[in-house]
Amino acid sequence: MDRDIERSKVPEVTLVFWIIKILATTLGETGGDAVSMSMNLGYAVSSFIFIGIFVVAAAAQISAKKFHPFLYWLVVVATTTAGTTMADFADRSLGIGYPGGASLLFVLLMLSLAIWYRSAGSISVNTVSTPRIEMFYWVAILFSQTLGTALGDWMADTNGLGYERGALVFAAGLALIAAAYFYAGISRTLLFWAAFILTRPLGATLGDLLDKPLNNGGFAFSRFYASAILAAVIIACVALLPQRAGTHPGKTHTSAV
Numbered sequence: 498m499d500r501d502i503e504r505s506k507v508p509e510v511t512l513v514f515w516i517i518k519i520l521a522t523t524l525g526e527t528g529g530d531a532v533s534m535s536m537n538l539g540y541a542v543s544s545f546i547f548i549g550i551f552v553v554a555a556a557a558q559i560s561a562k563k564f565h566p567f568l569y570w571l572v573v574v575a576t577t578t579a580g581t582t583m584a585d586f587a588d589r590s591l592g593i594g595y596p597g598g599a600s601l602l603f604v605l606l607m608l609s610l611a612i613w614y615r616s617a618g619s620i621s622v623n624t625v626s627t628p629r630i631e632m633f634y635w636v637a638i639l640f641s642q643t644l645g646t647a648l649g650d651w652m653a654d655t656n657g658l659g660y661e662r663g664a665l666v667f668a669a670g671l672a673l674i675a676a677a678y679f680y681a682g683i684s685r686t687l688l689f690w691a692a693f694i695l696t697r698p699l700g701a702t703l704g705d706l707l708d709k710p711l712n713n714g715g716f717a718f719s720r721f722y723a724s725a726i727l728a729a730v731i732i733a734c735v736a737l738l739p740q741r742a743g744t745h746p747g748k749t750h751t752s753a754v
Contacts, residue, residue, distance in 0.1 A: 504742035505626045513738045522700025524727040525577020527708050531720035533582050540586035547579035555635045559628050564742035566735050580642030595651035602644035609637045621686045623743050645697020653702050660706035667699035
């Protein structure tokens with residue numbers, strides 16, 4: 498008899514996971530700006546479009562019976578593009594500014610995680626194996642992506658660091674989290690969510706660095722061109738780099754050989 502470990506609906510958190518996550522968040526910035534700014538649809542209409550895409554993609558992901566890499570990362574990209582336009586709408590259209598937008602989104606993220614924890618007793622990604630838990634997971638990710646966008650814009654624009662130095666600040670934060678993972682006894686779940694949040698502003702500043710005008714400190718790439726390149730790289734990474742579903746701790750079953 499062999500014992501088969503039950504798999505979750507999300508990938509194992511490995512270096513490949515973080516590479517694709519950063520690429521996806523960078524695409525979210527360039528893609529979101531391409532629709533809201535280059536196509537002149539505005540933040541509200543663009544948010545409505547991307548939220549619709551997110552709902553459809555997330556429904557397909559939740560209804561799936563097992564982990565599908567392309568479907569999973571499609572939902573992540575949908576959260577990053579929606580997060581970009583939603584954060585810009587909160588920061589700029591609502592007039593509450595970067596501090597107000599970041600504070601509001603932080604509260605919403607903490608509230609979503611608290612509801613998840615109260616309902617399930619854990620917010621570990623390894624427990625994402627049922628539709629109910631997966632709904633909590635994707636709501637938390639949507640808020641974390643939106644918060645990350647607000648943090649990235651706040652750091653790069655308001656604090657005067659610019660896009661390159663802003664990206665370096667968030668990269669340094671991620672390096673500290675990685676060091677804590679290997680050398681400190683801090684909760685792995687806490688470190689995961691801290692890293693997940695920080696990869697978003699890193700991607701946001703990298704995306705802005707690519708497509709903002711030269712006189713604003715960017716490289717002035719076309720948003721559509723940058724988005725197409727990033728999408729192609731993500732597809733190649735998902736297709737070629739190894740990924741498998743994470744394990745669901747504490748749940749096993751027996752099967753005949």
